[in-house]
Amino acid sequence: MRNYEPKPLFLERMSALLGSEINSYLEILKKFPVNSIRCNTLKISPDKLLNRLKSKNWVVEQPFKDAPEVMIIRGKIAKKNAVNNKDKLSDDKFGVETYNKNSSGWAGEQFRETKLKNSQREELRIGEEVISLGPGEIGRSLEHLLGYYYVQEIASMLPVLALKPRPGELVLDIAAAPGSKTTQIAAAMKNTGTIIANDVNLKRLKILASNMERCGVVNSIITRRDGIALCKRLKDAGFLFDKILVDAPCSGEGTLRSSPITYQMWNIHTIKSLSKLQKGILASALEILKIGGEIVYSTCTHAPEENEEVVDFMLKNFDNIKIESISLPIKCRPGINKWLDSSYDKNVEKSCRIYPQDNDTEGFFIAKLRKTK
Amino acid sequence: MIKIIYPTKSRLYPAFGEADTKRNIVYIRKDLPRVVKSFIREHELYHLKDKSKNWIWREIKSNFYGLIKHPLGFIVAVIMSLQPYRIKLYIQRIKEKI
Numbered sequence: 302m303r304n305y306e307p308k309p310l311f312l313e314r315m316s317a318l319l320g321s322e323i324n325s326y327l328e329i330l331k332k333f334p335v336n337s338i339r340c341n342t343l344k345i346s347p348d349k350l351l352n353r354l355k356s357k358n359w360v361v362e363q364p365f366k367d368a369p370e371v372m373i374i375r376g377k378i379a380k381k382n383a384v385n386n387k388d389k390l391s392d393d394k395f396g397v398e399t400y401n402k403n404s405s406g407w408a409g410e411q412f413r414e415t416k417l418k419n420s421q422r423e424e425l426r427i428g429e430e431v432i433s434l435g436p437g438e439i440g441r442s443l444e445h446l447l448g449y450y451y452v453q454e455i456a457s458m459l460p461v462l463a464l465k466p467r468p469g470e471l472v473l474d475i476a477a478a479p480g481s482k483t484t485q486i487a488a489a490m491k492n493t494g495t496i497i498a499n500d501v502n503l504k505r506l507k508i509l510a511s512n513m514e515r516c517g518v519v520n521s522i523i524t525r526r527d528g529i530a531l532c533k534r535l536k537d538a539g540f541l542f543d544k545i546l547v548d549a550p551c552s553g554e555g556t557l558r559s560s561p562i563t564y565q566m567w568n569i570h571t572i573k574s575l576s577k578l579q580k581g582i583l584a585s586a587l588e589i590l591k592i593g594g595e596i597v598y599s600t601c602t603h604a605p606e607e608n609e610e611v612v613d614f615m616l617k618n619f620d621n622i623k624i625e626s627i628s629l630p631i632k633c634r635p636g637i638n639k640w641l642d643s644s645y646d647k648n649v650e651k652s653c654r655i656y657p658q659d660n661d662t663e664g665f666f667i668a669k670l671r672k673t674k
Numbered sequence: 675m676i677k678i679i680y681p682t683k684s685r686l687y688p689a690f691g692e693a694d695t696k697r698n699i700v701y702i703r704k705d706l707p708r709v710v711k712s713f714i715r716e717h718e719l720y721h722l723k724d725k726s727k728n729w730i731w732r733e734i735k736s737n738f739y740g741l742i743k744h745p746l747g748f749i750v751a752v753i754m755s756l757q758p759y760r761i762k763l764y765i766q767r768i769k770e771k772i
Contacts, residue, residue: 344685443766446688492684517684 305564311554318603318637322658329658334558336439337662338450339458339481340370342488343517345449347372353444360431364455365630370488371458372450374439376431448515453481455631456555456655456662460548460599461485463627463653463667468493470543473535475528475586478505480512482548487518496521497542499531532585541591549579551600551607555664558657576606580614587619590672595625599667603654605640608666612636612652613645615670624651625669632659636668676722678715680704688759690714690751693721710754713747716740729771 307315307327316323340347347369354361360375439445439452461482466472466489477483477498486496498513498521500506506525513521524531528547552572553563583598590596600607615622627633636652638645652668676698683705686692691714692701700718702711720736741748754760 441766443763443770446763446766448687514684514687517687519682519684 305561307564308567310569311564311567315603317641318605319656322656325658326656329661330557330561332558332661334454334663335661336374336434337453337455337458338372338374338439339453339485340372340450341448341484341516342370343492344447350444350449353449357442359434367630368458368462371455373455374434376433378429379432380429446515448517451481451484451512451516453485454559454663455660456665457481457601458485459629459631459653459655459665460546460597460667461489462629463599463669464544464546464595464597466490466494466544470494471540472496473542473545473586473589474498475531475545475547475582476500476550477523477548478502478509480509480516482546483509483521484512484516484518486546487513487516487520490520492518492520494520497524497535498522499524499526499528501525501527528582529585532582532589535589540589541594542589543591543594545586545590545594545596547579547583547586547596547598549575549582549598549600549607549611551575551579551602552604553601554603555601555655555657555666558663572602572604572606576604576610579607579611583611583615584618587615587622587670587672592672592674594672596670596672597667598670599665601663601665603656603664603666605637605643605645608654608668609636609638609640609645609649609652610643612649612668612670616646616648621674622670622672624648625671626651627653627667627669629653629667631655631662633667634659636666676700676719678702680711688763690754691718693718695722698722706754707750709744709747710751711747713740713744713751716743730768 315326319326340350347363351361351363351372358378360378362373362375363369363371364373365371444450445452464486466486468491470490471494472486472490474483474486474496478500480498483496483498490496498509500509503525506523510523526534552567552575554567557563583596586596598612602608612624616624633653633655635650636654638647638649652666655662655665657664678700680702681704683703686701686703690703690706690710694701700715700722702714702718706714717736717740720739721732724732724735726732726735737748
């Protein structure tokens with residue numbers, strides 16, 4: 302049984318943020334997140350990948366017209382009688398827990414609910430049905446091994462969509478591992494220019510390196526440094542970047558759907574200490590940004606101390622930056638101005654809050670800053 | 675006409691080569707040693723003319739053809755394939771094809 306209860310203080314804070322929407326928020330947290338992938342355009346075009354995946358009987362959806370590389374795997378087509386036993390066996394074998402829609406938590410009895418569009422239902426033939434993919438099936442497929450796609454949550458693709466890296470630019474990714482966003486940046490830059498991909502954790506850096514090799518990324522330099530120390534060193538060496546992605550370490554409130562264990566790890570002291578660290582990283586990053594360059598600051602948490610407060614700190618302490626509006630293909634809510642006893646700069650509203658219940662994704666926060674002088 | 679293209683490692687990794695039977699194009703990784711490239715070329719060229727349906731049988735035949743033409747290349751390719759990422763690729767291919 303995989304049933305985690307949110308801590309009372311967490312519930313209290315989320316209620317203060319969401320008001321009457323707290324129930325729909327808590328409800329969506331119980332649901333398994335959708336399986337989303339990003340086509341690695343360095344190796345294959347979205348159309349070709351789509352055909353390959355369809356030939357494997359996978360039900361694939363491209364939710365955004367402007368970003369065809371983003372795909373959702375709804376399940377796979379299988380014959381009705383043969384499937385149930387086989388699937389049940391594989392689920393038992395791996396001890397996988399699936400979400401039981403009739404109960405309030407996670408249970409191992411029922412299969413995951415597969416949502417399909419009407420057009421997809423019409424494609425099914427008599428005697429066929431769509432079942433959810435087996436555990437780890439997306440990550441074990443040949444196409445994944447060949448680097449044709451990267452398993453990545455939709456919300457996690459958004460910071461790079463906001464950053465809009467262009468071919469030939471010099472980009473810094475301060476907390477790069479395990480490499481989802483770095484490989485996305487490399488794809489957007491068509492393997493030209495240079496990306497400096499940094500992380501402090503060696504284990505995670507190994508995963509980053511292997512992902513970059515798998516995805517065919519060749520325009521990157523991997524460094525292992527503390528984010529603030531790296532910025533200082535780069536500044537001393539005279540580096541100036543066109544774009545910087547600060548996907549800061551955070552308390553992870555937005556990832557509760559995929560890792561409910563965050564409920565247990567959550568505490569207010571971590572949020573406060575992370576907030577200080579995030580301010581330090583962002584302020585250091587600003588020093589190595591070109592004039593006219595852009596920083597995208599993102600976290601996978603809802604805590605305003607780690608989001609608006611950090612952006613507010615930057616706006617109040619540096620007069621050479623301004624916050625930019627972001628247009629993203631999913632529903633975003635503006636940043637908040639007031640939180641508990643604190644009030645933030647009005648421009649903080651230009652940042653973007655993504656809640657799981659709005660788009661059936663994970664939760665995220667994104668803000669884009671531009672250096673003006 | 676058959677076209678042979680030598681792309682960079684990043685385009686084909688973890689594979690050594692690829693045969694596009696529809697367009698008659700053979701892709702061979704540029705970074706491989708010369709003997710291995712020769713072996714892979716023969717291997718992939720055999721794929722272009724081979725019409726058998728069974729994947730494993732097809733691979734056995736083209737490996738054998740490459741072995742006859744470039745025995746040293748075959749041996750080096752086997753040694754190079756004893757790496758975890760290559761073994762993983764073989765296991766996955768076999769799993770998916772069976």
